[in-house]
Amino acid sequence: MIESLLQTLxxxxxxxxxxxLVALGYTLVFSVLGVINFALGALFSLGGYLTYLLMxxxxxxxxxxxxxxxxxxxxxxxALLLAAALTGLASLVVEQLAFAPLRRxxxxxxxxxxxxxxAGLVLVNLLQMLMGAEGYAFPANALAGLPAAVxxxxxxxRSVQVLLLAVCxxxxxxxxxxxxxxxxxxxxxxxxxxxxxxxLLGINSDAxxxxxxxxxGALAGLGGGLIGVSISLPGPYVGIGxxxxxxxxxxxxxxxxxxGAIAGGLLMGLAEALVxxxxxxxxxxxxxxxxxxxxxxxxSGLLGRRLVEKV
Amino acid sequence: xxxxxGQQADPxxxxxxxxxxxxxxxxxxxxxxxTGNANLYGQDQRLGLDLARRWSESLPLAxxxxxxxxxxxxxxxxxxxxxxxxxxxxxxxxxxxxxLIGPTLSQQAFAADPIAQRRGVPVVAPSNxxxxxxxxxxxxxxxxxxxxxxxxxxxxxxxxxxPAIQRVAVFYAQDDAYSAAEVLIFQKALKARGLAPVTVQxxxxxxxxxQIPITAALQLxxxxxxxxxxxxxxxxxxxxxxxLGYRGQIVVGNGLNTPNIYPICQRWCDxxxxxxxxxxxxxxxxxxTFLRLVRGSxxxxxxSQIAAQAWSSYQVLFEAVQRLQQRGGFEGLNLGQTxxxxxxxxxxxxxxxxxxxxxxxxxxxxxxGRFYVxxxxxxxxxxxxxxxxxxxxxxxxxxxxxxxxAATPAASPPER
Numbered sequence: 001m002i003e004s005l006l007q008t009l010x011x012x013x014x015x016x017x018x019x020x021l022v023a024l025g026y027t028l029v030f031s032v033l034g035v036i037n038f039a040l041g042a043l044f045s046l047g048g049y050l051t052y053l054l055m056x057x058x059x060x061x062x063x064x065x066x067x068x069x070x071x072x073x074x075x076x077x078x079a080l081l082l083a084a085a086l087t088g089l090a091s092l093v094v095e096q097l098a099f100a101p102l103r104r105x106x107x108x109x110x111x112x113x114x115x116x117x118x119a120g121l122v123l124v125n126l127l128q129m130l131m132g133a134e135g136y137a138f139p140a141n142a143l144a145g146l147p148a149a150v151x152x153x154x155x156x157x158r159s160v161q162v163l164l165l166a167v168c169x170x171x172x173x174x175x176x177x178x179x180x181x182x183x184x185x186x187x188x189x190x191x192x193x194x195x196x197x198x199x200l201l202g203i204n205s206d207a208x209x210x211x212x213x214x215x216x217g218a219l220a221g222l223g224g225g226l227i228g229v230s231i232s233l234p235g236p237y238v239g240i241g242x243x244x245x246x247x248x249x250x251x252x253x254x255x256x257x258x259x260g261a262i263a264g265g266l267l268m269g270l271a272e273a274l275v276x277x278x279x280x281x282x283x284x285x286x287x288x289x290x291x292x293x294x295x296x297x298x299x300s301g302l303l304g305r306r307l308v309e310k311v
Numbered sequence: 312x313x314x315x316x317g318q319q320a321d322p323x324x325x326x327x328x329x330x331x332x333x334x335x336x337x338x339x340x341x342x343x344x345x346t347g348n349a350n351l352y353g354q355d356q357r358l359g360l361d362l363a364r365r366w367s368e369s370l371p372l373a374x375x376x377x378x379x380x381x382x383x384x385x386x387x388x389x390x391x392x393x394x395x396x397x398x399x400x401x402x403x404x405x406x407x408x409x410x411l412i413g414p415t416l417s418q419q420a421f422a423a424d425p426i427a428q429r430r431g432v433p434v435v436a437p438s439n440x441x442x443x444x445x446x447x448x449x450x451x452x453x454x455x456x457x458x459x460x461x462x463x464x465x466x467x468x469x470x471x472x473x474p475a476i477q478r479v480a481v482f483y484a485q486d487d488a489y490s491a492a493e494v495l496i497f498q499k500a501l502k503a504r505g506l507a508p509v510t511v512q513x514x515x516x517x518x519x520x521x522q523i524p525i526t527a528a529l530q531l532x533x534x535x536x537x538x539x540x541x542x543x544x545x546x547x548x549x550x551x552x553x554x555l556g557y558r559g560q561i562v563v564g565n566g567l568n569t570p571n572i573y574p575i576c577q578r579w580c581d582x583x584x585x586x587x588x589x590x591x592x593x594x595x596x597x598x599x600t601f602l603r604l605v606r607g608s609x610x611x612x613x614x615s616q617i618a619a620q621a622w623s624s625y626q627v628l629f630e631a632v633q634r635l636q637q638r639g640g641f642e643g644l645n646l647g648q649t650x651x652x653x654x655x656x657x658x659x660x661x662x663x664x665x666x667x668x669x670x671x672x673x674x675x676x677x678x679x680g681r682f683y684v685x686x687x688x689x690x691x692x693x694x695x696x697x698x699x700x701x702x703x704x705x706x707x708x709x710x711x712x713x714x715x716x717a718a719t720p721a722a723s724p725p726e727r
Contacts, residue, residue: 004526011522060574061609062354133350134571135543137550140578140693148554158522158554231519232550232575234543235351241517273523283515 016269017168022246023261031192039120041243047221048228050083062132091217137232254304322407323647340403342413347391359621393422417441445675452675463500480533539564546575570613578693
């Protein structure tokens with residue numbers, strides 16, 4: 001009984017860690033621009049496929065270039081990091097195509113939602129054209145040296161789940177430390193607080209905005225690579241579900257709140273894991289019921305700040 | 312006025328051009344899932360249809376034979392939902408297709424087939440296995456055997472291998488109409504053997520992380536696991552079952568009847584049992600041709616049941632059209648009359664396809680002589696594998712072809 005509960009909690013925490021990564025991605029962009037980047041789910045998918053290709057994976061028979069692969073086969077940790085970096089760059093391209101033109105014209109925030117959604121759909125369809133719709137699994141030796149499962153206090157846990165939890169925790173911790181302690185992090189927070197004042201203080205707010213997109217994309221790419229090694233890549237749409245869940249976590253934790261995104265992610269993951277499998281059809285309903293309940297009690301989310309309109 | 316306009320727009324009144332004249336080619340429309348989550352099956356169907364078209368166009372004419380009626384194949388994306396399939400059916404019917412192949416999913420067929428039925432357009436379903444598809448109407452037929460005929464065979468094989476099995480765990484996707492229907496067939500087959508599942512774990516179509524239901528099931532120490540989910544989810548479920556320590560036999564349903572599972576569960580796929588309507592190991596001229604063309608189409612392309620069924624759907628239409636053509640052609644008939652004549656001819660014919668010899672019942676239901684039980688055998692690297700034939704079975708007496716010799720039609724082409 002205890003073992004089963006422990007197993008469930010660890011599974012929930014691992015899923016919650018990935019949700020937290022995605023929610024942090026949303027948070028970074030929302031903090032500096034005040035809009036949601038709906039292309040993040042597609043960037044999540046891109047990160048998964050890039051990790052696969054960097055590990056020496058080949059495009060299958062139904063892709064645009066059957067049998068094609070990169071002339072390298074990096075070990076998983078390196079491929080994961082490189083893929084996250086490349087996804088961050090792709091996020092910058094999304095910013096230039098879907099956000100920058102609107103920003104220059106001071107467009108309504110709603111338009112950003114539409115253009116980013118469009119950019120995400122284009123990206124997912126490009127992935128489908130290039131890679132085909134079939135599932136891709138990372139090589140069986142991706143985690144060479146690790147056993148398939150480990151015993152934790154009597155509970156049998158897949159090693160990859162432990163790894164996933166550890167990497168998510170490390171990424172979240174690193175980002176939090178960077179935001180709190182580094183000069184760049186403080187500059188980013190200053191822009192998030194008040195872009196005009198930050199500019200008057202000599203901070204290049206455009207550069208900070210691009211940095212937010214870069215980091216946001218990298219976090220999504222990291223999530224995609226981790227999910228890929230854990231449960232394979234079921235298709236180009238894999239990131240859309242995580243993107244939506246991350247969006248719910250963003251609202252649950254509090255818009256723009258980094259600790260809120262982490263707490264919301266873990267809460268969401270654990271709540272889902274605790275749904276008995278006989279009622280798994282209600283899993284998403286439960287997750288969103290929690291969101292609904294929290295928002296009724298705390299409209300600004302778990303750790304969000306109440307917005308006061310300045311007059 | 313509207314009625315007149317409607318009549319003018321109805322292509323079924325248009326006369327069919329004689330062979331040799333311009334516009335004599337008739338069009339077969341195919342509505343398959345080129346987008347959405349059923350795209351995995353649609354890709355195999357596109358391959359099967361394309362290869363069948365190429366094969367039919369390359370068949371030589373014997374000296375003295377009348378010219379063939381040229382056919383065109385027009386693919387239309389049916390998406391993975393009912394609305395897109397309906398739109399594609401409407402579009403193709405309006406464009407004047409002779410017959411339709413598709414749609415990919417049974418639940419799409421229940422929505423779209425009645426449209427073709429009302430307009431008198433023959434439909435051949437390549438992959439709809441749910442109960443009641445041909446019964447939608449006299450213009451609807453299928454080349455995909457009902458899962459109730461096939462699924463129990465793999466249970467029988469697992470119990471033949473280990474008659475001492477008592478504890479069975481069942482997993483299925485509860486929000487997938489196909490899986491929910493197939494799991495009932497599996498459970499009925501188990502009950503017929505005096506077995507009741509120790510647990511039935513329900514999952515979701517979109518699930519790929521199954522550690523929680525697996526943990527719950529493994530606590531009950533099953534000796535056999537039966538799975539009815541779609542391909543990628545099934546591959547993940549098998550992999551996670553093995554990683555979490557399950558060593559017993561695994562029987563899977565038709566959703567995993569595709570080589571696309573190999574890259575997902577890799578070496579963990581090894582040994583799973585599956586009943587099939589198609590075996591790449593069927594040694595017939597037409598299946599050898601099919602295999603050669605599949606393997607020549609793309610590096611690493613593996614033959615699948617879905618592609619073989621799609622090929623067969625085009626083949627039966629092609630052969631029925633040519634038989635009609637040989638018997639006097641379509642001269643003097645309009646498109647509507649041609650469609651009706653084709654449906655009659657289609658149901659009357661016998662066909663030697665990659666699936667083996669097949670023909671149709673009067674209601675359009677498939678009659679297939681043989682089914683197969685395969686075991687997945689992965690190569691040493693665990694990246695690819697094959698469905699190795701471990702047994703085959705004749706169809707129930709009531710649905711088997713009348714005679715093996717008659718099952719190979721005279722019109723069947725030689726191996727090329």
